[in-house]
Amino acid sequence: MISLNLVLFISSLMFFIGVAGVLIRRNLLIILMSIELMLNAANLNLIAFARQSGTVDGQAFALLVMGFAAAEVAVGLALAVALYRRKDTVQADDINLLNG
Amino acid sequence: MMPSFVQSLWTALWQDAPLVQAPFFLIGIASLMLWPGDLLIPRDQKRRWSLFTQIILGITLYLVVVTPHRSGFSNMFRIDTMTQAFQLICTVATLATVVLSKKLLDLMNEHTVEFYTLLLFTLSGMLLLCGATDLVTLYFSIELMALPIYVLVGYFRDQERGIEAGVKYFLLGAFSSGIMIYGISLLYGATGGTTTNFEGLSTALVAAMDARGTMVTLGVLMVLVGMAFKVAVVPFHMWTPDVYDGAPTPITAFMASAPKAAAIFAFAKVFGVAFHNIPNVWTFGMEYMAAASMILGNVAALRQQSMKRMLAYSSIAHVGYMMLAILSNDPNLSIRSFSGVQSLWLYIFAYLFMNFGAFAIITFLQGKGEGERIDDFRGLSQRNPWLAFAMMLFLLSLAGIPPLIGFFSKFILFKMALERGFVVLTVIAVLTSAVSAYYYLGVINQMYFRSSTGKDSLKMDRMTGVLVSVCALMVLLGVSASGWLIDIVDKIKL
Numbered sequence: 004m005i006s007l008n009l010v011l012f013i014s015s016l017m018f019f020i021g022v023a024g025v026l027i028r029r030n031l032l033i034i035l036m037s038i039e040l041m042l043n044a045a046n047l048n049l050i051a052f053a054r055q056s057g058t059v060d061g062q063a064f065a066l067l068v069m070g071f072a073a074a075e076v077a078v079g080l081a082l083a084v085a086l087y088r089r090k091d092t093v094q095a096d097d098i099n100l101l102n103g
Numbered sequence: 104m105m106p107s108f109v110q111s112l113w114t115a116l117w118q119d120a121p122l123v124q125a126p127f128f129l130i131g132i133a134s135l136m137l138w139p140g141d142l143l144i145p146r147d148q149k150r151r152w153s154l155f156t157q158i159i160l161g162i163t164l165y166l167v168v169v170t171p172h173r174s175g176f177s178n179m180f181r182i183d184t185m186t187q188a189f190q191l192i193c194t195v196a197t198l199a200t201v202v203l204s205k206k207l208l209d210l211m212n213e214h215t216v217e218f219y220t221l222l223l224f225t226l227s228g229m230l231l232l233c234g235a236t237d238l239v240t241l242y243f244s245i246e247l248m249a250l251p252i253y254v255l256v257g258y259f260r261d262q263e264r265g266i267e268a269g270v271k272y273f274l275l276g277a278f279s280s281g282i283m284i285y286g287i288s289l290l291y292g293a294t295g296g297t298t299t300n301f302e303g304l305s306t307a308l309v310a311a312m313d314a315r316g317t318m319v320t321l322g323v324l325m326v327l328v329g330m331a332f333k334v335a336v337v338p339f340h341m342w343t344p345d346v347y348d349g350a351p352t353p354i355t356a357f358m359a360s361a362p363k364a365a366a367i368f369a370f371a372k373v374f375g376v377a378f379h380n381i382p383n384v385w386t387f388g389m390e391y392m393a394a395a396s397m398i399l400g401n402v403a404a405l406r407q408q409s410m411k412r413m414l415a416y417s418s419i420a421h422v423g424y425m426m427l428a429i430l431s432n433d434p435n436l437s438i439r440s441f442s443g444v445q446s447l448w449l450y451i452f453a454y455l456f457m458n459f460g461a462f463a464i465i466t467f468l469q470g471k472g473e474g475e476r477i478d479d480f481r482g483l484s485q486r487n488p489w490l491a492f493a494m495m496l497f498l499l500s501l502a503g504i505p506p507l508i509g510f511f512s513k514f515i516l517f518k519m520a521l522e523r524g525f526v527v528l529t530v531i532a533v534l535t536s537a538v539s540a541y542y543y544l545g546v547i548n549q550m551y552f553r554s555s556t557g558k559d560s561l562k563m564d565r566m567t568g569v570l571v572s573v574c575a576l577m578v579l580l581g582v583s584a585s586g587w588l589i590d591i592v593d594k595i596k597l
Contacts, residue, residue, distance in 0.1 A: 007292075011292070014288075018285050021281065022282075025274075025278050031270070031274075034274060035277075038274075038277045038278060038281050041278075041281030041282070041284075041285060042281055042284060044285060045281070045284040045285040045287070045288040046288075048285070048288035048289065048291070048292055049288045049291060051292075052288070052291055052292040052295075052296035053296050055295070055296055056295055056296030056297055058296060058297070060296070060299070061291060061296055064239055064291075064299070067239070067243060068284060071243065071246050074246075074250060075246070075250065075277055078250050078253055078254060078273065079273055079277065081254070082253065082254075082257055082266065082269050082270050082273050083270070085257060085260045085266050085269075086266050086267070086270050088260075089260075089261070089263050089266055090263065095274070098267045098270060098271060
């Protein structure tokens, strides 16, 4: 059986790659993917801990998180399309009308 | 013995169903409104949905009041007087938003059923969030609340500012919820995968603190960051001014009251119940955030030219005061002592009326084709004395000037914090609220002591008139009704 520390290490690695992606990359779609990575890191944790404790609560929670991630992407992509129609860009740096 | 699956399902469907009657009623009706409801209304008659939504919200108010008091769904959800009180604030705020939006949507010719259904969906999320007593239900009701608001912010999709605000809000909101869910997963792991229930966590985390201290600390701090993003406290406030500025004005009014009330109540419950026994982990962070919000919110509001941005910064400051109430939930008393939350409720109740009154007036002026800059309020007293007087009441109440309700709620909150020993924070709060009087009085100065050049008098329409008058009445009578209010607040107990 894979040790829990290894799972924790991998999930935290995924999480920080996600955070770094959100902070560094400027493309809206890539930011969206990085956010998905953060959610999946949490999912990995939930499933591993549920397996360890022998209950299914964590696994059910992970399923719900996946459902939520899908809903979030739907809204996010819709907003990205609306932005692209107005401004012909999906770069976060071009969202600058409201700065100040 | 664990109940069998069939047994649990039976309990959930039959015994516990009344607990969620109001949110489920909203979800059901909103879905029916989208289909087949929208097919029945011809394209040029969509404004009828406004009245229909108001009726639905009236029924929701009734359903919220008659909900039985107990916990259900395997202790994941719980209704008590406190919860109901916050649910009522959320419902009333949504109702006021619907009333306020009608004129603007008429003007933009943008009446669609989606606007109203999104409002109903987000309200159902708030009602669930108020009752959540488990990290799972907490997380999902926060998302149910937030997702429709992202869309509502970008509702006018041919206005660049609105879409930009929507995208910005979405990115930061999704990012913060990613941080929060990772924190929740760490906490779940720290307890050995046994519980996510608030009451369960309050004991399990103390035990876990010895064995897996780092995990608990990281988890609690991540949940703190996620919640702080949702309620917009410094240093997680960057999105607030931009989003408040870019969103349609009624939605700005809505965001400043209803989701904030629900999120801050959830905040108080998570930290007052689940993390209540490990105060060393989070108290310092929260004290820092409260102080920073009060200072930065009020100082940044000083130099704003736009009314909406000014109110956005002032809302950051007000959330700072509300954090004071969360902190003064005495950790030494039993878990059930929620007197800090009572003063929190009173504060949000007062804030609801001042805030909606002010935004109703801004929406009305925007509807007349005028801007939202503070300069645009110049000479308002000559053009419509009642409107200017009402605006003055709201602004003075926001500043916390005595005979108004804003003073009353602030006074009780500060007194509570002082009794709990937060002397430095209370001093900062009093000083910064003196600073806030400066920029509120600046607007009053523009309205009363500058003359408007070449603008005609304004005539109020009926809806705005009613909304502004109700808010003004509440703000004025707040203190004369204080005895009555305190009685109500006294009844609000867990």
